[in-house]
Amino acid sequence: MQTRFTLRQLEYLVAVGRFGSISLAAEHLAVSPPSISNAIAQLEAEFGLPMFVRKHAQGMALTQAGRALMTQASAVLDAARALSNLADLHNGTVRGELNLGCLLTFAQIIVPRLRRAFTEAYPEVTFHQFQNHQTGLIDALREAVLDVAITYDLMIPADMEFVELAVLPPYAILAKSHPLAAKPSLTMAELAPNPMILLDLPQSSSYFLSLFEQAKLSPNIVERTQDMAVVHSLVGNDFGYSIANTRPFAETAPDGKPLAFVPISGAVKPMRMGVLSTAGGKSSLTVRSFVDLCRKLLDQELLAQITVRAKP
8 A cells, every 4th residue: 555644744743742832843853833734734634534633822732543643653763763773784874863862061061062073973964952851851762852862870760771971070169259269179068058059950959969968968058040050140149159060161150250160079979971872772873973972072181171170
C-alpha cells in the first residue's frame, strides 16, 4: 500500500503532541507554524481522523486516536533514526541532528564553545541547543526530545548513563567589597552566618544545602532565585554571597559590579560534570563524536578558567 505521508509530517505530529502547542513545536523544530499546521491537516485528511482538539487559550490536546497515532509515529521515527545511525556507523559519516540539553548554569559558559567546535568539525550535523533544570533534562531525554545532555551527577536515574567529564569543586561568590572577599579560601563555618543568595534550581539547591548539612551548619538564606545572572547581580550589590561550581569568564555582575570568587576549603563534596543519555543513547555515531569532542575540549586550560580551587 502506498503511503501518502512523510517522516517530517510524523515529526511535526509528535512535536505538537509533546508540546501541546503549534508555536512551541515550531520553535523547537525551527520551522514556521504554518508548516506544522499544514502537516497536521494533511495527516488528519490522510487518516480520516481528528488528532487534536483545538483549544484557543490552552493549545492543542490529543484525541484518543491522536494519542495512539503519536505513539506509533514515535516508534516509526525511532526506527528511522536507528536505520540512519546504522548506515552512518558503517560509512563513518557524522551527520543528521543533534539535540543537546544543558543545565541553565552551563548555557552561557561551556556549551557555546563546544557547539562551535562541533559544528565546525561536523558541518553536516544540524545542532539544536536547549536549556533546562535537571528534572527537565531527564524528562526530555526519556521523551527523546533530547539526544544527550551536559549536566551534573545529581540524582541520576537507573535508566540513564552518565559519562564524567570534569570534577568541579564549590566556591563562594562575593561582592568585591565583602569583608571575606580578600581571603585565600573560606570554610563553610565562615560562610554560614552571612546572608546567602541561593541558586534555587531543582536538585541543584539540594546539593548546595547539603554542603551545610555535611558541616552540621545552617545557612542564612535571605533570597532565592533560579537565574544565575540575578544571583550575580544581588551578590555584586552586596545583598549576600552565593555558592556555585562553574565560574563565569567575566568577573563582574550583569550590572557591572565587581565580583570575587573564593575557593571553599575543607571536606566539601564537588560536583561532577558529564554527559547524560538514556541507556544505549550513545550508540549514534553523532552522539559518540560529540562526547569525544567534549573530552578533548574540556582540557586543563578550560577547566582552569571555569573552576575555582583551593590551594593544597
